[in-house]
Amino acid sequence: MSVMHTTIARHSSSRLYSGSTWTGIAIVVAFFACLPALNLFFPVDHPLHVSSFTVALIGKFLCYALAALALDLVWGYTGILSLGHGLFFALGGYAHGMYLMRAAKSSPEILPDFMGFLSWKTFPWFWSFTEHFWYAMLLVVLVPGVLAFMFGYFAFRSRIKGVYFSIITQALTFAAMLLFFRNETGFGGNNGFTDFKKILGFDITSADTRAVLYWVSLATLLGSLILARAITQSKLGRVLTAIRDSESRLRFLGYEPLGFKLFIWTVSAILCGIAGALYVPQVGIINPSEMSTENSIEMVIWVATGGRGTLIGPIIGAGTINGLKTWFTSVFPEFWLYALGLIFVLVTLFLPQGIVGLARQLGQRFKRIKP
Amino acid sequence: MRLTYRSFKRWLLAFVLVLPLQLSFAAELVEPQVLSGLAGDSNDERAKSITALGLLSTPGAAVVLAALGDGNVLITSDGRILLARGDQQVFDPTTGVTQARPSDAQSLTLNNRLRRALQSALASSELFSAQTSTRLAAAQRLQKEADPARAPLIERALNAERDQNIRRALEVALASAAIKSPDAVIRRNAIIALGESKNAAFKPALLAIVTASSSGQYAEPDDTVRAAATLALKQIEQHQTLISWVGNIFFGISLGSVLLLAAIGLAITFGLMGVINMAHGELLMIGAYATYIVQSLFKQWLPGWMDWYVLAALPVAFLVTAIVGMALERTVIRWLYGRPLETLLATWGISLILMQAVRSIFGAQNVEVANPSWMSGGITVLGNLTLSYNRLVIIGFAFFVVMAVWLVLNYTRLGLFVRAITQNRQMADCVGVPTGRVDMLAFGLGSGIAGLAGVALSQLSNVGPDLGRGYIVDSFMVVVLGGVGQLAGTVVAALGLGILNKIIEPFWGAVIAKIAILLFIVLFVQKRPQGLFAPKGRSAE
Numbered sequence: 001m002s003v004m005h006t007t008i009a010r011h012s013s014s015r016l017y018s019g020s021t022w023t024g025i026a027i028v029v030a031f032f033a034c035l036p037a038l039n040l041f042f043p044v045d046h047p048l049h050v051s052s053f054t055v056a057l058i059g060k061f062l063c064y065a066l067a068a069l070a071l072d073l074v075w076g077y078t079g080i081l082s083l084g085h086g087l088f089f090a091l092g093g094y095a096h097g098m099y100l101m102r103a104a105k106s107s108p109e110i111l112p113d114f115m116g117f118l119s120w121k122t123f124p125w126f127w128s129f130t131e132h133f134w135y136a137m138l139l140v141v142l143v144p145g146v147l148a149f150m151f152g153y154f155a156f157r158s159r160i161k162g163v164y165f166s167i168i169t170q171a172l173t174f175a176a177m178l179l180f181f182r183n184e185t186g187f188g189g190n191n192g193f194t195d196f197k198k199i200l201g202f203d204i205t206s207a208d209t210r211a212v213l214y215w216v217s218l219a220t221l222l223g224s225l226i227l228a229r230a231i232t233q234s235k236l237g238r239v240l241t242a243i244r245d246s247e248s249r250l251r252f253l254g255y256e257p258l259g260f261k262l263f264i265w266t267v268s269a270i271l272c273g274i275a276g277a278l279y280v281p282q283v284g285i286i287n288p289s290e291m292s293t294e295n296s297i298e299m300v301i302w303v304a305t306g307g308r309g310t311l312i313g314p315i316i317g318a319g320t321i322n323g324l325k326t327w328f329t330s331v332f333p334e335f336w337l338y339a340l341g342l343i344f345v346l347v348t349l350f351l352p353q354g355i356v357g358l359a360r361q362l363g364q365r366f367k368r369i370k371p
Numbered sequence: 372m373r374l375t376y377r378s379f380k381r382w383l384l385a386f387v388l389v390l391p392l393q394l395s396f397a398a399e400l401v402e403p404q405v406l407s408g409l410a411g412d413s414n415d416e417r418a419k420s421i422t423a424l425g426l427l428s429t430p431g432a433a434v435v436l437a438a439l440g441d442g443n444v445l446i447t448s449d450g451r452i453l454l455a456r457g458d459q460q461v462f463d464p465t466t467g468v469t470q471a472r473p474s475d476a477q478s479l480t481l482n483n484r485l486r487r488a489l490q491s492a493l494a495s496s497e498l499f500s501a502q503t504s505t506r507l508a509a510a511q512r513l514q515k516e517a518d519p520a521r522a523p524l525i526e527r528a529l530n531a532e533r534d535q536n537i538r539r540a541l542e543v544a545l546a547s548a549a550i551k552s553p554d555a556v557i558r559r560n561a562i563i564a565l566g567e568s569k570n571a572a573f574k575p576a577l578l579a580i581v582t583a584s585s586s587g588q589y590a591e592p593d594d595t596v597r598a599a600a601t602l603a604l605k606q607i608e609q610h611q612t613l614i615s616w617v618g619n620i621f622f623g624i625s626l627g628s629v630l631l632l633a634a635i636g637l638a639i640t641f642g643l644m645g646v647i648n649m650a651h652g653e654l655l656m657i658g659a660y661a662t663y664i665v666q667s668l669f670k671q672w673l674p675g676w677m678d679w680y681v682l683a684a685l686p687v688a689f690l691v692t693a694i695v696g697m698a699l700e701r702t703v704i705r706w707l708y709g710r711p712l713e714t715l716l717a718t719w720g721i722s723l724i725l726m727q728a729v730r731s732i733f734g735a736q737n738v739e740v741a742n743p744s745w746m747s748g749g750i751t752v753l754g755n756l757t758l759s760y761n762r763l764v765i766i767g768f769a770f771f772v773v774m775a776v777w778l779v780l781n782y783t784r785l786g787l788f789v790r791a792i793t794q795n796r797q798m799a800d801c802v803g804v805p806t807g808r809v810d811m812l813a814f815g816l817g818s819g820i821a822g823l824a825g826v827a828l829s830q831l832s833n834v835g836p837d838l839g840r841g842y843i844v845d846s847f848m849v850v851v852l853g854g855v856g857q858l859a860g861t862v863v864a865a866l867g868l869g870i871l872n873k874i875i876e877p878f879w880g881a882v883i884a885k886i887a888i889l890l891f892i893v894l895f896v897q898k899r900p901q902g903l904f905a906p907k908g909r910s911a912e
Contacts, residue, residue: 081712151893158897163647163711167847168893174844175889178882293844297649297719304716337727344720348713349706 068314076308079244084169092273099136148269192287307354425492566603627869628769652839658825696818854902
C-alpha cells in the first residue's frame with residue numbers, strides 16, 4: 001500500500017499539470033498581467049486603454065481569489081469549514097497596515113492620529129520595529145500563522161470538527177472583531193488604518209505603484225496556486241482528502257490526523273494573511289469590519305460557487321461573486337442581498353460542485369455525444 | 372408654655388389642611404412678636420425673626436417670607452410690618468386687614484446675610500407645603516445645608532410626614548444636620564444612624580470625617596466619633612456591594628433568559644437534525660416585527676385594549692415564524708440533511724433574503740414598539756436597586772416557554788417522535804416514525820419559539836432588520852456550551868453565560884467581558900467538545 005502511495009506521489013509531484021494546462025495557465029496569467037500595462041502605456045481615449053478603476057478592481061479580486069484558494073485548501077480538500085478566515089485576512093492586513101501607517105508620517109517615530117486622541121506618548125510594544133518593511137512582512141506571515149497553529153492545535157487535538165469547529169472559529173473571529181473595535185487596543189478602533197501615503201518610499205496612489213502591487217498580487221496568486229497544487233498532488237494531499245472523506249477510517253488505518261490538519265490549517269491561514277497584506281495597500285483601508293461574520297461566510301460562498309475541492313474553482317468563484325457584487329451594487333444596490341442570498345441557496349442545492357463541477361459535467365456529456 | 376403653643380399650632384395646621392376653607396383665616400395670621408424683630412435696626416434680630424418665621428411653617432408665615440423674597444415688606448415708623456399689595460394697598464399679616472398704604476411705610480431691604488437666612492427659612496416652611504414635590508425638594512435642600520439648628524424643625528416635619536420617600540429624605544437631612552452638632556455624643560449617634568440607613572449619599576460626609584488632612588489633623592476631634600464613622604462607612608460599603616451583586620445577578624438572569632429564549636428554538640432544530648440554522652436570528656427578527664404589526668393593528672382598531680397587544684402578539688408571532696420555518700424546511704433544508712455545512716450556507720443565504728425583505732417592506736430604520744403600561748416601571752429593592760417590570764416579565768416568560776417545551780417534548784406524541792429521531796434517525800424511521808413530517812413540525816416548533824423570543828426581545832431592545840444578527844453568535848454559543856439536544860444544558864448554559872457576563876462586566880467593561888466569554892467557550896469546548904451535558908451512549912461521530 002505504501003508502494004502505491006509513493007508511486008502516486010512521485011508521479012504527481014514530477015508533473016503538477018499537463019503541458020496543455022500549463023499553456024492555458026500561462027495565457028490567462030499573461031492576459032491579466034497585461035491589464036496594468038495597457039492602463040499605463042495607452043492614453044485614456046485609446047481603445048486599448050484599461051481604466052484605472054478596472055485595474056484596481058481586478059487587483060482587489062486577485063487578493064480575494066488568494067483568500068478563497070486558502071480557504072479551499074481547508075474546506076474543499078480537508079473538509080474543515082472555517083468561518084474565521086476573515087480574521088486571518090484582516091490580521092495580515094493589519095500587520096502590513098502598521099508599516100504603512102508609520103511610513104505615512106515624515107518620521108516613523110511620529111504617532112498616528114488615533115494614538116494622539118488617546119493621549120499616548122509612545123508606541124505600544126506590539127508596534128515596535130513595524131517601521132521596517134521586512135519586519136511587517138514577517139508579521140504578516142507569523143501573526144496569522146501562529147494564531148492558527150495554536151488555535152488549531154487545541155481544536156484538532158480535542159477532535160472538534162464539523163459544525164462545532166465552524167462555530168468556534170466564528171466565535172473567535174467575533175471576539176477578535178470586538179477587540180479591534182476598541183480604541184484602547186491600539187489599532188485605530190472603528191476607523192482602523194487609512195490615509196496611507198508611501199510604500200518603500202514610493203507614492204502609494206501613483207499608477208506605477210499600483211501596477212506593481214497588482215503584479216505582485218498576481219505573482220503571489222500564481223505561486224500559491226502552484227504550491228497548493230503541489231500539496232494536493234502529494235501524498236500529504238491524499239491524506240488530507242482522506243480526512244475529509246472519512247476521518248475515523250483514516251485513524252483506524254493508523255494515521256494521526258492532527259499533524260496533517262494542523263499543517264494545512266496553518267498554511268491556509270498564512271496564505272489568507274498574505275492576501276490581506278496585499279489587499280490593504282490596494283484599497284487603502286483596513287478596519288475591524290473585515291472580521292465580521294458576514295465577510296468570512298462570504299469567502300465560503302466564493303469557494304462553493306467556484307467549486308470546492310478544485311484549485312481553479314475558488315479563483316473563478318471569487319471573481320464571479322465579486323464581479324456580480326460590483327455590478328449589482330452599482331445598478332440595483334437594493335437587490336444585491338437578495339441575489340447573494342439566492343446564490344447561497346441555489347449553489348448549495350443545485351451546484352454542490354460549483355461552476356467547475358458544472359463545466360465538468362457538461363464537458364462529459366459533450367464528450368459522450370460527440371463520438 | 373412655648374411647647375404647648377407649638378403643638379397647638381400643629382393641631383391647628385392639621386385642621387387647616389383638613390378644612391382649608393373654614394379655618395384658613397386663623398393660620399393666615401402671624402403673631403406680632405414674631406415679626407417685631409424685623410422692625411428693629413439690628414440685623415441679628417432680623418435674622419432671628421426670619422428664622423422664626425421659617426420655623427412657624429404656617430401659611431401666614433409663608434406669605435410673609437414670600438413677600439420678603441419679593442421685596443414687598445414695608446416697615447412703618449411705629450414699627451408695624453405691612454406687606455405691599457400693589458402700589459396703594461397694604462396687608463397687615465398680624466390682623467389680616469387690608470388697608471391703604473401709610474405714607475411713612477419704608478420697604479425693607481435685605482443684605483446678603485438676611486437673604487441667606489430667608490433662603491433656609493423658605494426651605495423650612497416648604498417642608499410643610501401641601502405639595503409633595505415641594506416638600507421633597509425642601510428636604511433635599513436641607514440635606515445639603517446640614518444646619519444643626521434646624522434639627523428640631525426637621526424632626527417635627529418627620530413626625531408629620533406620611534410619604535415614604537420624603538420621610539427617608541428627611542431622615543437623611545436630620546442625620547446630616549446632627550453630624551455638625553457641637554455635642555460629640557449626638558454626632559456619634561447620628562453617624563451610627565447614618566450607618567444603619569445604609570444610604571450611599573452619606574459617603575462623602577463620612578469620608579470627610581475619617582480622612583486626615585495633609586498635616587495629619589482630623590476635622591473631627593473625637594476618636595469615638597471617627598471610629599463610628601469608619602464603621603458606618605463599612606456598613607454602607609457592604610450594602611453597596613450587596614446591591615451591586617444582587618443587581619449583577621438580576622441583570623445576569625435577565626440577559627440569560629433572553630439568551631435562553633433566543634437559543635432554545637435553535638437547540639431543538641440543531642439537536643434534532645444537526646441543522647445549523649443561520650436564519651434563526653432572522654426568525655427572532657420576524658417575531659419582533661409581528662409584534663410591531665399587532666401593535667399597529669391594535670392602535671388602529673382596538674385602542675382601548677392597547678395594554679394587551681403583547682399577549683395577542685404571542686400567538687401571531689408563533690404562527691408566523693412557525694409557518695416561515697416550516698416553509699424553509701420543506702423547500703430548502705430537507706434536501707440538505709446529512710450535509711450540515713451546506714445547510715449552514717443555505718440558511719445563511721435565507722437569512723440575507725429575509726433581512727433584505729424586511730428592509731424593503733418596513734424600511735431600514737428601527738420601528739417603534741412600546742412597552743404596555745403594566746410592563747413599564749419597576750419595583751425598588753434594597754434601597755436603590757430597581758428591578759424593571761419588563762425584565763421580570765421576560766424572566767418569567769422564559770421559564771414559561773422552557774416548561775412548555777419540556778412538556779411538549781416529554782408528554783406529547785410529537786415530543787416522543789422528536790426524541791426518538793434525535794437518538795437514532797434510521798431506527799426511528801424503521802419503526803414507522805414519519806420522520807419527514809416530524810422534521811417539519813419540529814422545525815416549525817423551533818422557529819415558532821424563535822418568534823416568541825422575538826416578541827420578548829421587542830420589549831427590551833430596538834426592533835430593526837439587524838435585530839437577529841446580534842443574537843446569532845450568542846445563541847450558538849449557548850447551544851454549543853449546553854450540549855446538543857439537551858434542554859437542561861441549554862437552560863444552564865444560557866443563565867450561566869448571562870450571569871457570568873454581568874459579573875465580569877463591572878471589572879473589565881462590556882466589550883472585554885464579551886471577549887472573555889467567547890474565549891472561555893472556545894476553551895471550554897476544547898475540554899468538553901460535547902458541551903456541558905453530553906448525550907450518553909454510543910453515538911460515535
